[in-house]
Amino acid sequence: MPLRAAIIPAARSKLHPRTVPGEGRERHTVQAFRSHPAAFRRSRSTWHDSATAAALNRIFTLSQPPEVRLGYACINTTLAAEGVMVNRGMIRKTFLEKGLPYASELALKNVRDLLKIVDWNVAQGIRVFRITSSLFPWASEYRLEDLPDFPEIKKVLKTIGSRGLRLTTHPDHFVKLAAQPGTVLDNSIKDLEYHAHLFDLMGLPQTHWHKINIHVGGAYGDKAATLERFAENLQRLSPGVRNRLTVENDDKPGLFSVKELLPLHDKTGIPIVFDYFHHSLHPDGLTEEEAFLAAYHTWDVKPVFHYSSSRRLCEDPTAKKEAHADFLHERIHTYGKSVDLVLESKMKEAALLRYLGKE
Numbered sequence: 001m002p003l004r005a006a007i008i009p010a011a012r013s014k015l016h017p018r019t020v021p022g023e024g025r026e027r028h029t030v031q032a033f034r035s036h037p038a039a040f041r042r043s044r045s046t047w048h049d050s051a052t053a054a055a056l057n058r059i060f061t062l063s064q065p066p067e068v069r070l071g072y073a074c075i076n077t078t079l080a081a082e083g084v085m086v087n088r089g090m091i092r093k094t095f096l097e098k099g100l101p102y103a104s105e106l107a108l109k110n111v112r113d114l115l116k117i118v119d120w121n122v123a124q125g126i127r128v129f130r131i132t133s134s135l136f137p138w139a140s141e142y143r144l145e146d147l148p149d150f151p152e153i154k155k156v157l158k159t160i161g162s163r164g165l166r167l168t169t170h171p172d173h174f175v176k177l178a179a180q181p182g183t184v185l186d187n188s189i190k191d192l193e194y195h196a197h198l199f200d201l202m203g204l205p206q207t208h209w210h211k212i213n214i215h216v217g218g219a220y221g222d223k224a225a226t227l228e229r230f231a232e233n234l235q236r237l238s239p240g241v242r243n244r245l246t247v248e249n250d251d252k253p254g255l256f257s258v259k260e261l262l263p264l265h266d267k268t269g270i271p272i273v274f275d276y277f278h279h280s281l282h283p284d285g286l287t288e289e290e291a292f293l294a295a296y297h298t299w300d301v302k303p304v305f306h307y308s309s310s311r312r313l314c315e316d317p318t319a320k321k322e323a324h325a326d327f328l329h330e331r332i333h334t335y336g337k338s339v340d341l342v343l344e345s346k347m348k349e350a351a352l353l354r355y356l357g358k359e
Contacts (some may be wrong), residue, residue, distance in 0.1 A: 022112065073170070076348060081114060087110065111157055115156055130169060166210065171212065211273070305339055307344065328351055
């Protein structure tokens with residue numbers, strides 16, 4: 001559908017899943033399953049109708065209690081107090097003076113400390129984690145393979161990937177895939193390819209399970225034209241980026257709500273990452289539940305969404321309205337769905353553990 005048709009249909013804004021191929025077959029299968037569940041379970045191993053099999057697998061999955069896993073982003077404050085850090089960097093002047101050897105030294109320290117954080121998470125039962133985009137200082141200026149310490153770096157990255165966490169990343173705000181042709185777009189593509197290459201070195205599959213998440217990056221005075229350009233530029237990315245890329249709703253009315261991102265998903269298949277806090281600032285006529293479910297049904301794997309509390313409302317009335325709180329101050333609603341959540345609280349793992357009552 002044309003991206004200019006950006007109004008969400010009334011039925012879609014209600015609490016119903018978006019239309020998917022085979023939905024009619026699934027509806028009839030659901031009815032039969034509910035009438036004769038034992039018979040369907042007994043025959044499950046001999047299903048030959050792929051549509052029926054897919055429908056029933058979905059039913060069995062949805063009939064299980066929802067699983068909600070919590071993770072956090074980038075920094076571990078507990079380990080940071082012991083000197084563990086993953087964002088060692090340098091100014092450009094230093095990079096020009098010391099070059100690849102020093103960049104390699106810092107990168108190796110960063111990935112080794114990332115492994116320490118990942119192992120700490122495993123020990124705590126935390127299976128979702130967003131890695132920093134700052135592992136490699138001035139990564140846009142060289143190939144990772146050209147670093148003197150690359151063999152050891154690659155080995156550590158492979159170990160990190162083998163730990164079984166759901167690792168994700170969120171490239172910086174200067175990544176603007178909807179930009180006009182030119183330097184900004186070229187650099188955005190280069191940065192996204194770096195993130196995909198990093199995940200490839202970890203041995204992570206090229207799927208949305210390990211998302212590379214971005215915002216549209218600006219409206220440029222014409223939201224519909226901006227989304228068209230985003231969709232066009234998406235084709236310039238390698239499969240390693242495209243198969244992992246997701247897009248997130250914004251916190252300002254001048255940018256993109258979940259409702260406004262739905263046509264982009266319809267055109268490209270890109271999943272929408274629902275950010276609860278952003279939605280509270282830019283709901284665009286949808287309730288939290290409606291927006292959550294609309295985003296949920298754009299995913300081809302278990303979604304990973306973002307959650308944080310308002311710093312202004314909960315901790316500091318003088319804070320900017322967009323500021324994230326240190327901790328969580330309300331219960332998280334997932335509306336009966338299984339999702340993974342990256343907590344964007346400023347106190348990172350401490351906020352997660354306090355929310356779970358483990359602090």
